[in-house]
Amino acid sequence: MNSWHHSALAQGLLRCHDCTALWPLALEEQHCPRCGALLHSREPNSLVRTWALLITSALLMLPANLLPIMRVTMLSSQGDASTIMGGVIELTKHGLWGIAIVVLAASILIPVGKILALGSLLIAIQFGKATNLKQKMVMFRIVHWIGRWSMLDIFVVGILVALVQFGNLAYIVGQTGALAFAGVVVFTMLAANTLDTRLIWDRHLQEASIGSET
């Protein structure tokens, strides 16, 4: 039996999230005698919450990409309200490939990738797939780390709306698409946070213990 087959839970212990003190499982749902934090052996309803958040962000992907994120009005002409993808295409038309790729990556590839990655993790946990656990952890870390960059688009919109206010000459108004996109980013990040990665390993330990018992 390898040592990584053991978990605190399997040892009848739980660890305080805040001060990392080890306590007996009996203290489940009680406050940490040392720092006062609520003690859980595992995040409660982690799977359900993550699923909900993930689905939310997946659904928000629709308006985020279909609705325009901002409208540029110049010389009183009602300018085009551009969606994210429209903006990327516009950039490529102007030959700005680098920026187009950055925007495409930050605004579309990464959010979609996150949702797919989290979704695959959740499915793996749900159905107890215990294969390639290490790779899944690596994927999770990447998702967690890269999620913050998805806000790039929102920042651009925010800055433009704030700066480009020249009266009738030109002004930019943020549109609902930006709000939806911000929702996508926020909800994927929340989803990544609520997912208790230890659940991945719990299943693996279960299989390992069953296997060892049998």
Add this chain to the structure above:
Amino acid sequence: MDPKPEHPASDPVRPLIRRHRGPSAVWILPLLAALIAGWLVYKSYSQAGVMIEVVFNSAEGLEVNKTRVIYRGLPSGTVRSLTLNEDLQTVTAEIEINANAQALLHEGTLFWLVKPQISLSGVRGLETLVSGHYIGVRPGEGEIAYRYTAAEEPPPATRDREGLYLTLYADSVASIHRGSPVYYRDIDVGQVLDYRLSGSSDQILVDLFIEPLYAHLVRKHSRFWNAGSLEIKGKLPDIDIRIGSLATIIAGGVHFYTPEPRDNPAAEDGDQFPLFADYEAAEDGVPVQLVFPGSTRLSVGTEVLSQGVRVGRVRDLSLTEDFSELHAELLIDPRARSMLRAGTRFWLAQPGLPSADFSLQELLSGQHIELAPGQGAETFSFHALDEPPARAPVSEGLPIRLSADALGSISRGSPVLFRQLPIGSVTGYELSTNGDRVLIHAVIKERYRHLVGSRSRFWNSSGIEFKADLDEGISVHTGSVQTLLRGGISLFNPRGKQAPLQKAEPEFSLYADYDAATDDGRLLTDNGDELSVRLYAEARGAIAVGVPVLYRGVEVGEVRHYQLAEDGRWVEIRISIQAPYRHLVSTASRFWVDSGVTAKANLRDGVSVQTGSLTQLIRGGIAFETDTGGEKLTKTSRFHLYPSEQASREQVHRILIHFAPGADLAVGAPIRYRGAQVGRIDTIRIADSSGGRIARASLFREAEFLAREGSRFWISEATIRLSGIENPSNLLFGNHVEVLPGDGAPGDTFIALRRAPAYRPQPGLTVELHANQLGSIAVGSPVLYREVPVGRVTGYEINLRGDGVLVYAHIQPSHATLVRRSSRFFNHSGIKARGGLFSGVDVNVASLETLVGGGVSFITEDLDAPGVKERAVFALHDEPKAETPIIQAVSGKNTP
């Protein structure tokens, strides 16, 4: 290694499992997201446009996914694709019409491309410059359709706005376009929606839209006219350039106005109005028919004036078929309707030269039709007068009538001037009924009415008076440019009482000129306090009107007038003396022509030339002097104008003197009376072969008493004798004529004495001495009293019997009393030599003078003896009595 081996996994603390009831609250989030997404889906579906096809002639300006369909400013669709049709003539645009705009899609719906249009009439579709062209749409009626053909031009605006929709009918649409503005007092109050042919195609119907804000301005009787294009009416003085705005020049426009009264019912939708070609045509008025002779030069638009107020104009002209009459249709201002009565007269007033009330308007206005209202019943058809009535209607002022021989340059409007001030004007003229006079009608302004009285004199003051004057230079005198150009009538009021005018239209004579009007200045002088004096001269000389009259060099008056007297022998000159100097003139005044030059050549003073001022020198003048004793002038007083001062003083009385042949006498020889010149020989001519001469001589005025019968004239020569020279000046200036007055009746023909009379009465005492012979006594020999000369021998003659000599001895007045009855005269001349043997030689020489020239002495022993009278007679002894003691004493002074 596990940190707590005492708690093995096989003995875990069993967690307390509590089932969570119901779904987690976190599912609200995906629910919300689902809702949003669902809503989006629904929206996208519900907004999914309808694809339609519109065929354009050209895809110019159309852009896929860019060009939008805009209906009333609302984007209602977008061009999705453009394809070239097979016929290669048209382009089909596939357009996605928004779901909310699907109601637009009917068979009658029109699509057209809106492009920016920048023209002088305005900028349309400016927004398309930035946003690109768009497709306009106007919904129509009919079945739903999905395939359309785009219209080339935007269709007329729809009548769906609130406001007033009117239709105008006109013969020509002129420059009116769709969208041309409708103006009310140059305010844009609407626009032309459309124009089209009427059903019968003989008229153009123009649809107007009036903004609701201004709809109330349109009344049933409002009048519309085409404001389009540049309208220049070349009719003076109204060079009528009407430009509504630059826009109306290009785009045309419709103006309207609403004549009074404004309370007519308001126009309603669909009302029809005529559209007049221009403002003039639109003008409202009472139509009046006026008939002119066919040859009248009249133009449409000619104004109708009544006393200078515009009351209408000529709207239309038409000739009758035989060209004999010109029918003019006038449009009279409704306010002037009351003037249209039977008796109202119309005539064509031709422009004249500027009148007193000169105005460019009048000069430029050209002809106009004048209206003089009548009093009869209302009527609207008239015959114009052939020419303006002589008596123009006068509303105020004093009408006068002047009769003249000829019109001269007087014309209608010529001013009537009083002291150059226009106080009225000529209103007309006509021939008198029998044609021998011209009657000129004039009106004096009301405030000058008092200036015209019964005695006022009028004259024609037209023309130029040209005057060259040293004082004032050359002056061209005209009343004014007006009178120069169009004549003028002046008047003045002679002094005297003016009777008030009796008649309403008094009649006066119009004199041809100033002189005639003033009765050659007579009335003028009466006019002031000046004294008018009549002079008669033989010739006019340099006398001209205005020449000054001088009194001792001071100008006291001037020449007013001159003329030839009726008999042609004299020039009658009328001068006026200014009031302050009236008293200077009396019947004793003498007038002469003052040439300004007095030249004196004199042996004593040399030559002296005196001149007056240069002016006087050139203009000359009349000078006068008044001797004492004159009386006040009477009406008939007249004076002779002498050619010089000397002549005036002389005021010669002409006499004829017959001279016997003999002594020299030259023309100009003076006539002297006791040493003073009293006259002059003017002409001498030979009377007969013997050498007798007839001299015409002038006697000066003061010497007139000499022109009497009995006066004696003789030639006095210079006489040189030992005792002196008698009349020495005659040596130089020639002989003169002496005169002795007579006492007979006045006469003017005399026979001169051959020599000086022996006796001449003169102051002092003249005694007659009777002698046997003359001895050496001569005229001029001294008369001595005790060797003192007290007189002279003035003459001698043979006594009447011839037996003796009569010697006249004149004793000076201061010594006259020395002659007494007892006086004894003796001849003093010569050398008295008495010789004796014992007494020697006694030579008694009185003096060299008496020795040569002789002399008379007298002695008076008794000075108490009575005096003697003139021409007392004494004997002239040859020698004094020796026994006279006094004489002895005197003469014997040399004796011891």
